[in-house]
Amino acid sequence: MFLALAEALQARDAFSGAHSLRVASLAGTVAERLGWDEARVTRLRIGALLHDIGKLAVPTRILRKTGPLTRPELEHIHYHPVAGARLVQTLAPARATLACALYHHERWDGGGYPLGRSGGRIPPEARLLAVVDAFDAMTFGRPFRRPLTVDAALAELDRCSGTQFEPAIVRAFVDAWDAGDVDLRRRAS
Secondary structure: OHHHHHHHHHHHOHHHHHHHHHHHHHHHHHHHHOOOOHHHHHHHHHHHHHOOHHHHHOOHHHHOOOOOOOHHHHHHHHHHHHHHHHHHHHHOOOHHHHHHHHHOOOOOOOOOOOOOOOHHHOOHHHHHHHHHHHHHHHHOOEOOEOOOOHHHHHHHHHHHEOOOEOHHHHHHHHHHHHOOOOOHHHHHO
């Protein structure tokens, strides 16, 4: 059922569907490095697979737009975590899965959306997802921008550690990268 939802998102927006599959794999790798148990890693992978499912509620023209978004278009984008959480709650009510959908755009410093939560008030699954979601978004091209190099994306994670991202999770991600646990070629397939 979860893969069917991811495929529905892919059919509507190819980037978001492929992105969710890559993020699910990457999130599991980082969670394992953090020592999370197998059941928790599995719940995280499911949540990561569904984290952008709320984009099904965003008009296709907005998802595929190549230019800057207008304020109303940004409001649609900023609503997708809430829409996703509502959908996920009916299908997979596990707290971790719901947290991934609802809180993946929250920031460590409280500057994110949709609720403006900060630090430990953001569930750990969503804090981890924020890092891998951003890395994947930065390293894969989008209609409105070219991808960053891996080095540039890692530098951006480091720059945003402590503001946008939880420092311990950024460190675990970088450690996984340095150890060779993260392979862009494997993730892209």
